[in-house]
Structures are given as structure tokens and as C-alpha cells.
Amino acid sequence: MGARFIPRRSPPRKAPGLGLPLEVATTRGIFPAAMRAIFVSQAYSEPGTRGKLRALCGLDCAVAAAVPAGPARRTGGAAYGDDAGVLVAPVATRQTATGRRWDARALRRLFAEFRPDLIQLEEPPTSPGAVTVSRAARHLGIPLVLFTGESVAHSITITERIRRHSVLRSVRGVMAENQVAGALIERVRPALHAVVVPQLGVAVPPQQSPLASAEFMIGFFGRLVPERGVDLLLRACVHLAGSWRLELVGTGPAQEELESLAARLGIAARVTWHGALPHEALLDVWRKLHCVVLPSRSTPHWVEPVGRAALEGMARSVPVVATRSGALPDVVGSAGLLVPEDDVPALTGALQELHDDAALRGILGAEGRRRVLSQFSDEAVARRTLAFWRSLLTESP
Secondary structure, three states: OOOOOOOOOOOOOEOOOOOOEOOOOOOOOOOOOOEEEEEEOHHHOOHHHOHHHHHHHHOOEEEEEEEEOOOOOOOOOOOOEEEOOEEEEEEOEEEEOOEEEEOHHHHHHHHHHHOOOEEEEOOOOOOHHHHHHHHHHHHHOOOEEEEEOOOOOOOOOHHHHHHHHHHHOOEEEEEEOOHHHHHHHHHHOOOOEEEEOOOOOEOOOOOOOOOOOOOEEEEEEOOOOHHHOHHHHHHHHHOOOOOEEEEEEEOOOOHHHHHHHHHHHOOHHHEEEEEOOOHHHHHHHHHHOOEEEEOOOOEOOEOOOOOHHHHHHHHOOOOEEEEOOOOHHHHHOOOEEEEOOOOHHHHHHHHHHHHHOHHHHHHHHHHHHHHHHHHHEHHHHHHHHHHHHHHHHOOOO
């Protein structure tokens, strides 16, 4: 059961600049926990991204999330308090040209009061904020875990190299978003204990069958930019035999050009441009689909880091067609059809195969859901995270 706050009869005193009670109801001895951990990350500012953290509470962990409170000392979207057992602690931050800076005094107070077994830092190791967190952890003798999603090698300044060196020498282990990100860290510090675990899990909805449709419904979710490969998808659909429709969700600078391409290809009437959609409207689109496509193409500055749309589709038993870009082969595995990047005929062939074979769609959909439940759901990511933490804490530092 996750940790909960104990009501107090008098208002607690606050830590300067943080709003954290000087006595936290989840400190050791009040609610003993199997593991106590603090995440330092912007990722958990919104309640919808805290599924993994809540799942960790369900695994008998006491969890706190230090999130940015906004410029200066104004509170942003995250409010201080208890979110289903997760202590959410907004900390003052300041955005600079070199990255986010966290209020060092507030972080040290949070670390000292919560007394975690470890801290998970989810900031680029080249950032000034990462240095602040690593110094505080080192000063208090708290093991530090780094999460990295950096999937493209790029040149960095001497100052960034110094920061990275300072952070990595304080780190006990690394969690990487994908194999590419893990390999990049391994180049810098080969002996570091690293594992591939995604930053965020997926909420798995109840099992549903697609709405009945006479047309084969193809979905795309993502930003409309060249690297997402929507132009490849449009060209691939031109050659599909049979009845089909394409549902595109997302906006971006390439939309006008893509709409013109669809018109030139003669398929504009079969394409729906939804733009950005609220949550309920997104669910309506997902219920229509027979497959979801990720036609990503790698560039010198970008590779597909996680394939969120693939995971969302797999969780809903929607078959995936994806290119072998970045993390997609590792994410999709045997739960979808993989094609080479920039290969329109191969993409057409995969779509035609799913169009023609309802049994295959069922097999891939079921495998995708099983794969998400075992590896990528909020609960699965929490279990994998906790297992990695335990492996680090049982090792000699």
C-alpha cells in the first residue's frame, strides 16, 4: 500500500522556497517502506504522467517527485501535496540559456526531510540542474540514479563536458529510454551499471474491439514534421487495394505541404486531419482503428526515442506498422510489422497484409497488449524500476 499523509492539528512550518513541511508524514518510522525514492524531473508536473509513481507506491515504496514550480517562486501547474501516495513537491527553478537551474537550498531540504534510499535524476547530465542535484546527493551520501533519453550524439561545449563528468562520477547507475541512449552513456562511462527502462509507463485500458467499419482504418499520431514520415505514409496508401481511410492526429509545420501532397496523390477525400485533440476525442479515434503506423525516418539530429503511439496502440490491441527507426524495433518486437526506413513499397505491403488478413490483425493486437502488460504498463515499468534500484543498492558502491 502506498504511503499516505497523517492529518495534523496545527499548520506545519514550511521549508523556505519549497512549501515542504519540516516534518513529513512519510519519513522513516511513521510509514516504513520497502524503498524510499525521490524523482527530480519536469516529467511529473502533470497528474496524468504519474502512473509509474503511483504504481511504485503500490509496491510499498514511499515516493516523492520534485517538479518545477515555475519561474522565480511562482507556483506552476503542479500543486504541493499527496497524489495517491506520491508526495508532489514543487521546487523553484530558473530557466537559463544553458538549461534549468533548481533551487539548491530547497532540494537539499527536501532530500534531508524525506530521507530517501536513492534519488532518480531525470535531467540531461550536461545541465546545471543535474550538477545541483548530484552535489546535493553526494553531500548527503544518497545514491543517485540517472535517467537519460538522449538518443543522438552531438557536440557539447567544454563546460557541458565538465558538468557531465561531475554528474556521472556521482551516479550509481543509469536508466536509459532505449538501447541507443544506453549506448551513448556507455561510450562515456563504460563501467556504469545501465538498464533500458522507459521513463513513463502506459495506462492499459479495458479490452475493446474496434468499431465496425466497412473501411480499413489507419491511424497516425504525432507531430507533422518530416522526420515523422507522414509523406511516406500518404505515398504508401495510394497503392493500397480495397477500401481504406487515414486518420491523422497532430499538428506541425509540415501540415500544409502534406495536405497538398494528399491532394496531388488523389487521396485527399480519404484523409482526415484531426489536428490536436483532447483526451476524450483521442479515445474516439483509437476506437475506430484497425492499425496504427509510425513511418519515422532517422536524421542526423533525431531518431525515434520511444514510439509512444506504438505503445498506446499495443495497449489497445491495435496492430502496429513501424519503420526500423531508433527505439521502434525494441518497442514493437513481435507485436507488429517492421519495415525499412524510407521504403514506400514495403510500407504499402505491410498495410496491405493487415488490410487483407483480419486474423493476423487479431494475433498482432493480442501480442501487443501482452507485451505492454508485461513490459511497458505503469505497473510493469514500476516493477522494472524497483528491481533495478534494488540491484544497485545491494552492490558495493
